Amino acid sequence: MGNADRGGLDGRRALVTGGSKGSGRAVAERLRELGADVYVTARTMPDGYELPDRFIAADTSTVEGTALVASRIEEAGGVDILVHVVGGSSTPPGGFAKITDEQWMIELNLNFLGAVRLDRALVPSMVRAGHGVVLHFTSIQRQMPLHDSTLAYASAKAALRTYSKGLANELAPHGVRVNAMSPGGIETEAYERFVDRLAEGNGLSRAGAKESILESLGGVPLGRFARTEEIADLAAFLVSDQASAIVGAEYVIDGGTVPAI
Template structure:
C-alpha cells in the first residue's frame, strides 16, 4: 500500500457524534475530505446542512436516541468502519461538589460517558464481526487536572470514559478493532470565542488579556494558545487511517502543553 493510500478512507463508513459544530464538525469534514462516507449525529440538524441524507437527529445521551442512531446505521447496511465519539460538555453550576445533584451527575455521566458506552454496545458487534474498525473516544485533560468549581462531574465522567476505553481496546484488538482516545485541552471554537468576549466585557479587559486570564486559570498553556478544530481533525484523521494501524489503547493529549506532568 502506497503512502498516499494509507492517508485515504475511500470506501469506509464513519459516524461522528456531536458532529454539527465545533470539533465534531471539523472531524466530519476532514473524514469526508479523506474519502469516507460520513454520517453525523446531533440533537438538531443545522439550517442548510450540506449532507441531510447523512444526518441523524438524535440525543445520544438517552437510550432512545442511541437506539435511533443504531437503527439508522443498520438501515444503511453493513458495519461501520470508523466511530468517533466527540459529543460531550459540562453544564454543572458553579459552587463545588455540594451543589451537584443526583440529576446533574446523571446528566454529565450520560453526556460524557454512558452515551458512548451505549452506542458502542449497539454498533461495535457488527464491526467486530467484520474483523476491522476504529473507535475513538474524546476524553479531556480534566481527567488529570480536574477543575472542581463547575466541572467536577464532567472530569469524573471523562476519567471513566478513559478507563473504559483502555479496557475496551484490550478486549477488541485481538478481534481486529482498534480503540483509542484523544484527551482535549482548551479548543478554539465559536463557543470559546463567545466565552472570551464575556470575560473581556465583564472585566474591562482586551480579548488577549481575557484569554490570558483563562490560560492562567489552568496553570498556564506553554504554547500560548489553545488548539483549533482543524488541528483536532488532523489528529483524528491520522488515528483512523492505516498509518496508525499499530496504535491501540492509547490516549493522545492535544492541549498546548497544559498538563504539566509526564
Template sequence: MTMQDRDRLDGRRALVTGGSKGTGMAVVERLHEMGADVWTTARTMPTGYERPDRFIEADTATTDGVEAVAGKISEEGPLDILVHVVGGSSTPPGGYAAASEDQWMAELNLNLLGAVRLDRVLLPAMVEARSGVVVHVTSIQRQQPLHDATLPYASAKGALRTYSKGLANELAPRGVRVNAVSPGGIQTEGYDDFVDRLADGNDVTREEAKQMIFDSLGGVPLGRFATTEEIADLVGFLVSDRASSIVGAEYVIDGGTVPTT
C-alpha cells in the first residue's frame, strides 16, 4: 500500500450523524473527498443537498430516529466508518438550577444516548466483518465545563468519552477501532447561537459574551477557535489507514485551551 493509498477511503461506506451543517457537514465533505460512500443523517435535509439519496432525515436523539437510520443503513450491508458528530446544548443560562429534568434528558439523549443506541445496532455488523472505525466527537467541556449554561452538555460529553474508551478496549481485539475527537470552541452557527443566548441571558453585547466564553476557558492561546474544516481533517486522519494502530485515544483540538498537566 502506497502512502497515497493510506489517505484514501475508496470502496468504504461511512455514516456521519449531524451532517447537515457545521462540523458534521465538513466531515461529510472530507470523507467524500477521500473517496468514501458517505451517508449522513440529521433531522432536516438542507435545501439543495447534493446527495439526497445518501441523506436520512431522522432525530438520533430518539429511539425511533435511531431505528430509522439503522434500518436504512443496514439494507446495504455493514458500515466501514461511523462518525458521531451530532450534539449541542439548548439549556438556558443560570447555572445548575436553571436546567430542568426535561432539559437534562434532552441533553443526554442528544449528546450521549443517541450514539450509544446507534452503536448498539450498527456495530455488530462491523464486529462480524472484523473491520471498522468509529469516531465519537466529545468536547473539552468534559474537562472544563462551563457551568453557567452547558453543564448538562458537558456532563453528557464526559460520559461519552468514558463510554468511547471502554468500547475501544472491547472492540479492538475484534477488528474495530474506536477513538474520540475533543474539540474546544468551533466556529459554527451553533457557536453563534450560544453567544446570542449568553448575551441575552446576561444583558451584555455579543463581543462581551464572546470574551466571557474565552475567559471561562482560561483563554485560547491560538487566539481563535478551530474551523470546521480543521476538525474534519483530524477525523479524516483517524478513519484512514494512517491511523491503523490508534485505538481508544482522544485527540484534543482546541488551540491550546486545555492546560497541560
C-alpha cells in the first residue's frame, strides 16, 4: 500500500463532535474529502446544512445528549474514527474565587466529561472490532492556563489530556489508537468577530487588534494563529494509517506559543 493510500479513509465511518462550525467543521469536511462517511454532532444544525441525515443535534455536555448521539451512531453501525472537537469556556472574569460549583461543572461537562461518556459508549465496539481511532482536542491552556476567566476550561483540558494518555495505554493492545491535539489560537469565525469587537472598542485597526491579542499570549513566533484547514490537516493525519504507530501522543499546533523546549 502506497503512502498516499495510507492517508485515505475510504470505507470508514467517523463522528466529529462540535462539527457545525470552526475547526470541527473543517475536520469533518477534510475527513469526507478523504473518503470517510462522517457524522457530525453539535447543539444546533446550521441552516441549509448539506447532509442533514449525517447531523445529530445534541448537547454532548449532558448525559441525555451523549446517549442520543450514541444511539444514533450505534444504529448506523458504530464508528471507526471518533474526533472530540467540542469545547469552550463561558466562565466570567474575576479569578478563581468567582467560579461557582455550577460553573465548574458546566466547564467540566463540556470540555472533559462529555468526551469520557461518549468514549464509554462508542469505543467498546472498536475494541470488539480490533481497530479504531480516538482523537481528543485539548488546548495549550492545559500547559499555560490563563487564570482570569478560563481557569476551569484549562483545568478540564488538563484532565482530558491525562485521561487520553491513560485510555491510549489501555486500548492500544486492542488495536484502538488514542491521541490528542493541543491547539493554540485558531482563526475561526468567532475569533474574527472578536477581532472586530476589539478593534472597534479600542480604536484599532484589525491588524492592530490581532497584534494586541498575540501580545496578550506573550507573543506567537509564527506571527498568526492557526487556520482551521491547518487544524484539519493534522487531525486527518492522526486518524489515518499514516499515523499507525502514534499512540498516546499530544500534538501541539500553536505557532510556537508555548514557551517550552
